[in-house]
Amino acid sequence: MRFKKLDLNLLVALDALLTEKNVTRAGERVFLSQSTMSNALARLRQYFDDELLVQVGGRMELTPRAVMLHDAVRDVLVRIDTTIAAKPAFDPTESDREFTLFVSDYSMEVLIPGALALASAQGSRVRFNLQPQVNQPYRHLERGEADLLIIPQTFCSPDHPVDVLFEDRFVCVVWRESALAQGELTQERYQRARHVTMRPPGGGQPVFDTWLASDHGLSREIGLATYSFGVIPHLVVGTDLIGTVHARLAQRLLPLLPIEIRPVPLPMRAFSQAMQWHKYLTRDPGLIWLRGLLKEAAARLDDPAGSAGLS
The missing domain is CATH 3.40.190.10 (Periplasmic binding protein-like II)
Structure with missing residues (x-):
């Protein structure tokens, strides 16, 4: 399929190239050979009339045009992916979906154990991938690399939905x-x-x-x-x-x-610990379930009886 004479299949290759800044790793990311990815880069350079990736010392760097394209291309692909992957219903006892959360070790200690216990009590089969907190974590939301962030509300992006979980001091x-x-x-x-x-x-x-x-x-x-x-x-x-x-x-x-x-x-x-997700995933049934799970775990933090017995 083409749009304004651009083969839309090349968008996936472009996203990989701009993310990895390396032809070989970009090919591995999207399961293409190095020669196929090199050919895709040549076609992209011709279409945009720009080098996109240039050699600087011992590494490849993005040109100014490529920097401008990077977030826009990722946004398009994330929107397509969330639309196609979305299912009308979600059953945690049947799904083996993996949720990637960016959390600090503080949240890992205080909040996550209660959420996992609640999931287990529901008979959930979902998988969790807990990643360490990083600078500008919202960038990982926008690249589709995280399903949810758990961070202080003051560090949340204004571009995506936020829900406060609990307060601390x-x-x-x-x-x-x-x-x-x-x-x-x-x-x-x-x-x-x-x-x-x-x-x-x-x-x-x-x-x-x-x-x-x-x-x-x-x-x-x-x-x-x-x-x-x-x-x-x-x-x-x-x-x-x-x-x-x-x-x-x-x-x-x-x-x-x-x-x-x-x-x-x-x-x-006091500060508020919040969760944030991509605006395109607001109606995702799986993420709605996960957000509800975290809200319930947060509500139990000040209820010793509730946190001790998850029946």
Whole structure:
């Protein structure tokens, strides 16, 4: 099929080439030989009158025209895929569909176990693929690489639907035997202390440090940086370090570790943990089921009886 003299089959090849920036890997992505993919690239270059991929040092880079095409082509393919793949009904006890979710280790600890227990109680046969949180996660929604994101609402894209799951706040954790555990944790003591922080994989400013700077014009002395929220309470044990983590996470680890929980000695806003999905998937029956599952798991977070017994 052709549209304005472009063979529409080439759109799949173009998307693979612009994503992989490598002819061989692009061919593997769409199950085409290297020679077939090279031929497709030549035809695309001729149609667009642009090189699309150019050699820069030891790697291939996108031309400005290719950068402009990339998101548009992916959007078209995602729309086609969601339309064709959509089914009128979804039964989790019959479906073996795999859902890909981008989640932080915090959400993995606090929310996901309850959701999995609910799915199991329903006799679900679906599969879950949990991927680590990344910078600009909404890009993975738009490329069709994620079904759902679970992230703070402030980081959600304005271009896709959002539903708040639950709220949380930050607290401080210190080793029970440290000086910081004795007496009141004042703002002065907090600022003088050496801190453990979580730096997102792939770069970016830590969430709490961003809020600390924007809300109070303050910074912290970082004694230790890690890529995981969940290990921060473990890492303060035996040290004079202080960690600032989510209250729900700290409460879960309190019975397991020799730590104390203290309020952050600064006015702190609560934050909302939300889920976001692609606008084209709003009516997807499978995703509607998944969103309902997560909403129920979130509702049970503050109900010990409900979270303990999932009958």
